[in-house]
Amino acid sequence: MIIKKILACGGIAMVISTASACTASPAPTSEPPIGAIPVVRSDSDIVLPIDAYRLSADKIRAFTVAVDILGRACMNRFGLYWPPNSPTPGPPAAQNARRYSITDPDKAKIEGYHHLDAEKRGKDIAARQAKQKQPTSDAVNVWGGTGEQTFGGQPVPAGGCAGEATRQLDKGAPKADPGIAERLQLDTYQQMAHDSRVAHAVGEWRKCMTAAGFDYPDPSAAGADRRWQTAQPSKAEITVATADAACKTQAKVAGTMLAVETAYQQRAMAKHPTEMAAIKQLLETQFANATQVAATRG
Amino acid sequence: MIRKTGAALAIAAGVLGAVALSTSAFAAPNGVANLGEFVVFEDANYLGGVYDTTGDVTNYTLPLTAPPTYFGTTRTVNDSGSSVANYSSSFVRAYVNAIDTGIANGGAYINVYPYQTSSGSQSWAYYNLSSFDNAISSHDFQ
Numbered sequence: 146m147i148i149k150k151i152l153a154c155g156g157i158a159m160v161i162s163t164a165s166a167c168t169a170s171p172a173p174t175s176e177p178p179i180g181a182i183p184v185v186r187s188d189s190d191i192v193l194p195i196d197a198y199r200l201s202a203d204k205i206r207a208f209t210v211a212v213d214i215l216g217r218a219c220m221n222r223f224g225l226y227w228p229p230n231s232p233t234p235g236p237p238a239a240q241n242a243r244r245y246s247i248t249d250p251d252k253a254k255i256e257g258y259h260h261l262d263a264e265k266r267g268k269d270i271a272a273r274q275a276k277q278k279q280p281t282s283d284a285v286n287v288w289g290g291t292g293e294q295t296f297g298g299q300p301v302p303a304g305g306c307a308g309e310a311t312r313q314l315d316k317g318a319p320k321a322d323p324g325i326a327e328r329l330q331l332d333t334y335q336q337m338a339h340d341s342r343v344a345h346a347v348g349e350w351r352k353c354m355t356a357a358g359f360d361y362p363d364p365s366a367a368g369a370d371r372r373w374q375t376a377q378p379s380k381a382e383i384t385v386a387t388a389d390a391a392c393k394t395q396a397k398v399a400g401t402m403l404a405v406e407t408a409y410q411q412r413a414m415a416k417h418p419t420e421m422a423a424i425k426q427l428l429e430t431q432f433a434n435a436t437q438v439a440a441t442r443g
Numbered sequence: 444m445i446r447k448t449g450a451a452l453a454i455a456a457g458v459l460g461a462v463a464l465s466t467s468a469f470a471a472p473n474g475v476a477n478l479g480e481f482v483v484f485e486d487a488n489y490l491g492g493v494y495d496t497t498g499d500v501t502n503y504t505l506p507l508t509a510p511p512t513y514f515g516t517t518r519t520v521n522d523s524g525s526s527v528a529n530y531s532s533s534f535v536r537a538y539v540n541a542i543d544t545g546i547a548n549g550g551a552y553i554n555v556y557p558y559q560t561s562s563g564s565q566s567w568a569y570y571n572l573s574s575f576d577n578a579i580s581s582h583d584f585q
Contacts, residue, residue, distance in 0.1 A: 200554055205534045205585050212560055213532065228478070230532035230557075237585065238536075243549040260501050263583060267499030270584050274479040274497040274531075285478070289559035307559035315562075322563030327553055331539065331575065334551035374507050427562070 176340055177408035185399035187249040191241035193403070194410040195333070198326035198424045202237030204432045211435035212310045214442050216288065219306035223296050225284040227306070228277045235266050244334070245399040246364055253386040257378030258368045313438070318430035321423035329413045337406035346401040353392035359385055364393070472496060474514030476528065481535045481555070481582055483524040485513050487571045494520045497531075499583035524579040528568040529555040534585040539578040550580070 185191060200208070213230040220227040243260075247253055255261075286292025290305030302309035337343060347363055354361055361367040367389050373382045393399055414421050474493045476482050485491030492513025503511050503521035511520040529535045536552040553575070556567040572578070 200534070202585070205554075209533060209557060209585075212557060228532070238583070244551060246549050263499050263501045267501065267583070269498075271496075271498035277479060279478060291559075305559060307557075311560050311562070322565075324562075324564030327565060331551050331553065369504075371507055374505055431562075 176342070176405075177412050179342065179404040179408045182397045182400040182404050184394075185245070185248050185403055186394065187252075188239040188242040188244075190248075191239070191244055191399070191403055193241060193330070194407060194414060195326050195330045196240055198323070198414075198421055198428070199240070199330065200323070200428065201240055204428060204435075206237065207432055207435035207439065208314065210443065211314055211438040212307065214438055215310035215313055216306045218442070219302065219309050220284065220287060223287050223299060223301075223306075225281070225287055225296075226278070227280055227284055227288055231273065235262060235269075238263075245402045246368065246393075247386060247390055248393060248399045250387060250390040250394065253390040254383060255378075257382035257386040258373050259378045259382075261378075314431045314434045315427070316430075316434060318427040319423045321427040322420065323424050323428065325417060325420050326424050329417070330410065333406050333409040333413055336409045337402055340405045340409075342405055343398075343402055346396050346398045349396035350392050350398050353395050354388060357388045357392065359388060364389060364398070472514055476530050478530050478558070479532075480530045481537075481584070482528045482530065483520055483579060483582075484526040484528070485518065485523060487525045487576075489526050489528060489568075489570060491525070492516050492518055492520075494524070496582075499581075501581050501583065503580050521580055522577050525572055525576050526568075526570050527555060527572070527579065530558050530567075531584060532557045536583050536585060537579050538581045539572075539575045554585075555582075 183190065209230055217227050217229065247258065280288070283292070283296065286305070287296050287301055288305050288307055290301050290303060290308055292301075294301050304311070350364060351362065354367070359367070361370075367385055370382075370385065372379065373385075375382075378386075472495050474495065476493070476495060479497050480495045481497075483494040485493075494511060494513050496511075500511060503519070512518055513520060527537055534557060535555040537555055538550050538552045553569075554565065555569070556562065556565055558567050560567055
């Protein structure tokens with residue numbers, strides 16, 4: 146979408162977020178110096194400074210399992226049923242999977258622009274949800290603390306059983322707002338996409354694709370080719386996607402994006418040292434508490 | 444296009460005016476928030492069109508001939524959501540500003556917490572996506 150905006154607006158200087166019109170422009174920021182361009186050949190190569198201040202797949206699983214254990218134990222005190230959470234099927238996605246579009250030539254050879262694992266997983270999740278027993282309205286109230294503040298003669302915890310569970314995970318943690326890290330990485334993603342060095346790499350990608358016999362103005366156009374809107378990837382799609390991934394490697398598109406966004410993130414984090422330190426400590430405490438809950442009560 | 448009501452400097456988490464959860468039916472998209480669903484609302488404050496789903500939707504632009512729409516309307520969901528709520532017990536990644544429209548679940552994302560949980564300003568519901576208004580293009584459950 147952002148790359149499309151580049152074309153639609155006639156030049157990199159006019160590029161802005163997808164949410165705005167071409168007549169506006171982002172707040173001007175100087176482009177930070179970048180280090181060496183790393184090699185990115187798969188999603189796992191994309192590691193950003195702010196990653197450690199966001200929920201990783203491990204932390205997400207631990208948090209989810211612990212809230213399920215603690216929250217349902219709380220619901221049991223009220224004699225109420227709450228559906229158990231079962232792990233989402235399949236391996237967790239890498240923290241920055243597809244952040245810079247498709248990057249893995251080996252995967253492109255198999256699934257083109259499709260995301261076959263995710264498509265299957267989506268169907269599995271929908272099927273699983275359809276089989277779950279629904280809680281009662283009383284249970285919904287007590288889970289979130291949204292109804293009367295007493296139920297069955299017992300006081301409902303603040304924020305309900307979900308609130309009680311999350312407070313237990315926060316025990317011993319400093320007051321912190323992980324939403325700060327969340328917002329910073331959204332901002333740096335946009336800054337990266339507007340950066341002149343990324344635009345240059347995309348230009349090199351186009352030259353590479355042209356040499357390979359494909360006339361797409363940008364990676365977005367290659368991925369959005371209507372011929373790829375099929376249930377399974379076609380031979381033609383795989384051919385283009387493989388060339389796309391190879392050209393991204395040759396033109397160092399993802400590597401440039403990573404180097405550029407790393408620089409923006411380092412700059413952003415330096416403006417919030419206290420908040421970032423507290424966020425990291427909060428997440429680590431939550432993870433430790435959640436791990437202990439799973440070990441002792443799971 | 445329905446007028447958008449949200450405007451702020453940051454994503455606004457919270458449940459102000461959040462739609463009630465229905466326990467009457469399970470899962471099928473019906474324009475009503477049900478347990479287990481991730482819901483995208485067309486307007487801020489959980490107003491306007493409702494797009495409720497239980498599974499991953501890897502690209503709101505697909506299929507090109509019939510992309511997802513708000514229930515009971517022909518208005519497409521891609522790049523038009525202004526508030527979201529997660530009624531499932533899993534985290535959901537909501538992808539915004541994908542750099543590549545053709546790529547499923549691509550770009551940057553925000554973590555939407557499981558139903559009724561939160562941490563700091565991160566939450567299970569965002570009544571205002573502010574600078575990421577009209578930018579959600581896919582989601583997946585974690």
